[in-house]
Amino acid sequence: MTSIDTTAVELSPATARPNLLGMSQGQLEEFFVSIGEKRFRAAQVLKWIHQAGVIDFAQMTNISKELRGKLAEVAQVTLPAVQREWDSADGCRKFLLRVEGGSAVESVFIPDGDRGTLCVSSQVGCSLDCSFCATGKQGFQRDLTAAEIIAQVWLAARSLGQFDGERKRRVTNVVLMGMGEPLLNFDNVVTAMNIMMDDNAYGISKRRVTLSTSGVVPALDRLNEFTDACLAISLHAPNDELRNKLVPINKKYPIAQLLASAKRYIDNVPDNHRKITVEYTLIDGVNDRPEHARELAVLLKDIPVKINLIPFNPFSLSDYKRVKPHVMKEFQDILIKRGYTTTIRTTRGDDIAAACGQLAGEVNDRTRRSQRYLQKHSQAGQKQSADSDVESASSSGTDLSSNTDLSSNHSNSGQVFARSSG
Numbered sequence: 001m002t003s004i005d006t007t008a009v010e011l012s013p014a015t016a017r018p019n020l021l022g023m024s025q026g027q028l029e030e031f032f033v034s035i036g037e038k039r040f041r042a043a044q045v046l047k048w049i050h051q052a053g054v055i056d057f058a059q060m061t062n063i064s065k066e067l068r069g070k071l072a073e074v075a076q077v078t079l080p081a082v083q084r085e086w087d088s089a090d091g092c093r094k095f096l097l098r099v100e101g102g103s104a105v106e107s108v109f110i111p112d113g114d115r116g117t118l119c120v121s122s123q124v125g126c127s128l129d130c131s132f133c134a135t136g137k138q139g140f141q142r143d144l145t146a147a148e149i150i151a152q153v154w155l156a157a158r159s160l161g162q163f164d165g166e167r168k169r170r171v172t173n174v175v176l177m178g179m180g181e182p183l184l185n186f187d188n189v190v191t192a193m194n195i196m197m198d199d200n201a202y203g204i205s206k207r208r209v210t211l212s213t214s215g216v217v218p219a220l221d222r223l224n225e226f227t228d229a230c231l232a233i234s235l236h237a238p239n240d241e242l243r244n245k246l247v248p249i250n251k252k253y254p255i256a257q258l259l260a261s262a263k264r265y266i267d268n269v270p271d272n273h274r275k276i277t278v279e280y281t282l283i284d285g286v287n288d289r290p291e292h293a294r295e296l297a298v299l300l301k302d303i304p305v306k307i308n309l310i311p312f313n314p315f316s317l318s319d320y321k322r323v324k325p326h327v328m329k330e331f332q333d334i335l336i337k338r339g340y341t342t343t344i345r346t347t348r349g350d351d352i353a354a355a356c357g358q359l360a361g362e363v364n365d366r367t368r369r370s371q372r373y374l375q376k377h378s379q380a381g382q383k384q385s386a387d388s389d390v391e392s393a394s395s396s397g398t399d400l401s402s403n404t405d406l407s408s409n410h411s412n413s414g415q416v417f418a419r420s421s422g
């Protein structure tokens with residue numbers, strides 16, 4: 001694993017000038033009209049920023065000098081600072097981006113042959129607290145802006161040499177599966193996705209941009225009006241009883257509502273050959289039994305899906321364990337026998353904590369959830385320590401009443417999240 005410290009590559013000065021980075025072509029056209037300029041300038045600026053990687057107006061040479069000067073006065077193109085990049089042994093690259101408000105978010109580039117998938121974050125932390133997810137344990141601070149979302153693509157493209165014509169390693173696919181629930185940041189996510197797919201920007205096919213949701217049904221019901229990108233749903237359980245525990249938003253929008261909404265989405269996309277990707281994280285002894293696989297097969301029988309099985313990736317603060325390989329294979333075989341295309345997601349970037357469910361960044365938590373988890377974890381650690389002290393004391397005959405060091409785990413608590421960012 002290599003680590004490159006690129007602190008303060010770009011800073012984001014707080015200023016009232018609009019940041020053109022996060023504007024779609026339509027929004028840029030409105031902006032140019034609002035400053036008395038022609039609409040076609042929008043396509044020019046979009047190409048400079050997202051295809052050439054140029055963010056300094058002075059270098060946008062097919063724009064008149066006068067307009068370049070005007071743009072420098074009334075607008076800006078700014079990006080979050082890349083605080084750090086890590087390269088994993090298997091070719092993944094993780095980025096830690098410092099955003100306004102004192103937090104940091106993560107994105108990961110995952111190469112696979114000709115394909116280069118960027119996993120992008122949509123929020124600082126997440127308010128939904130799925131029980132198997134490292135981001136959820138971090139609490140929540142705020143939504144990312146459209147500029148901060150698309151900046152993750154821009155910064156990865158620059159890091160990979162894409163703007164210099166490097167063709168070997170480039171972002172060909174984007175999945176909104178990083179930190180946050182994309183549908184809780186609807187407008188900014190939709191704007192950023194439209195920039196990803198715009199031919200004057202990154203030109204990524206709608207078949208290669210995937211939004212993944214844990215099931216915010218009212219927002220999913222609106223999604224067709226704004227995009228026809230691919231859809232993935234984080235299911236993780238074949239029934240409401242189990243899913244209520246793993247994905248708490250299920251209590252509000254149960255499985256039947258989620259699947260009906262997802263089906264409406266896919267029925268309404270112009271290209272009707274597409275399938276919904278169902279993500280199912282397999283957790284040892286929790287949702288990995290053959291009866292769960294059989295129940296899942298019945299649940300999905302009327303919906304065009306492909307199933308992606310993801311082995312749970314352990315992280316601090318979680319007591320869940322990784323599924324055993326032969327159990328995962330058996331689960332997959334049951335689904336395949338029942339006619340489902342079922343793949344197992346290879347764990348990538350494990351050595352840099354970039355695997356699925358491990359992204360955590362550094363969240364300036366408004367919900368105090370991270371603090372509660374740390375406390376709970378610390379108390380569990382103290383109890384464990386006390387229990388083992390009792391055991392060893394009773395075997396050695398020591399008097400525990402004088403033991404004042406039972407809180408020693410406490411001093412490590414603040415380090416728990418450091419694994420993913422350091």
Ligand code: SF4
Nearest residue numbers: 126129130133136180
């Ligand atoms: S799995 Fe997704 S929705 Fe659930 S807590 Fe993690 S980031 Fe949020």
